[in-house]
Amino acid sequence: MKESLIGDLLSMDIGGPPPAAAPAPAAASASNVDLLAGGLDVLVSAATGLLGDIFGAAAASSYVPPKQCWLPADKGKGLEISGTFSRQGGQPRMEMTFTNKAMQAMSGFAIQFNKNSFGVYPAGGVSVGALAAGASAELPLPLATTGPVQRMEPLNNLQVAIKNNVDVFYFACLIPAHILFTEDGQLDKRVFLTTWKEIPAANEVQHTLSNVSGTADSIAHKMTLNNIFTIAKRNVEGQDMLYQSLKLTNNIWVLLELKLQPGNPEATLSLKSRTVEVATCIFQAYESILKW
Incomplete structure (x- = not known):
């Protein structure tokens, strides 16, 4: 996302004292365990x-x-x-x-x-x-x-x-992935801005969404029903920009910018996370929800 847009977002009336910083995302650990070793010995009754x-x-x-x-x-x-x-x-x-x-x-x-x-x-x-x-x-x-x-x-x-x-x-x-988005995934605007700036550019991934229909407001509402929260909406040079956040059940935070052009069925989704490996799952979730 361009620095000028961050500056534009920063000019929003955000009011109130700055809250505590968002918790740092946890990375998924890995281990090599074979599938259900020893058979179904821990079966749920x-x-x-x-x-x-x-x-x-x-x-x-x-x-x-x-x-x-x-x-x-x-x-x-x-x-x-x-x-x-x-x-x-x-x-x-x-x-x-x-x-x-x-x-x-x-x-x-x-x-x-x-x-x-x-x-x-x-x-x-x-x-x-x-x-x-x-x-x-x-x-x-x-x-x-x-x-x-x-x-x-x-x-x-x-x-x-x-x-x-x-x-x-x-x-x-x-x-x-959206069934793992939690109800407390809405970042404060100030925290969103700070976090977006702090996450390295190498941890930003972009994805093009196709066959997008609906207004920015209807899309934001649809996302809210699936625990993707809109932090702010701006109109920049005729494009609607939705700044959104979500949190996964394992405490990984994801920050997003959705760029919509009225009348254009293609939209650009930019994702930032300290655990960028989740990007593909998040993009798939957006694709599914937008077609819902």
């Missing part, structure tokens, strides 16, 4: 399905991607799993549909995640009891983000193991 029922009552107001087939029936010996992710009540969730396409009933379901970049793990159990042949069951699974960390490639890759009375099955899926 199926007896805590009540949690899923409680959290199932909340209505989602943020973007929920359409479900994808994660485990096809021919790989799951008749078990088919489709799913997506959501964020409800300040908690990320995995929303799955289990379908039994085998000739006999399935039971004894349990789930385990491999270590991942964001420490995501199931915060509840598999509330699917016996699944009769031809039957389907919905599984809303609350997730926690304080588990062991292992850097994945891509960063938002999640490896999952599902056990039932037939076998153990494995699949991988991508966690949409």
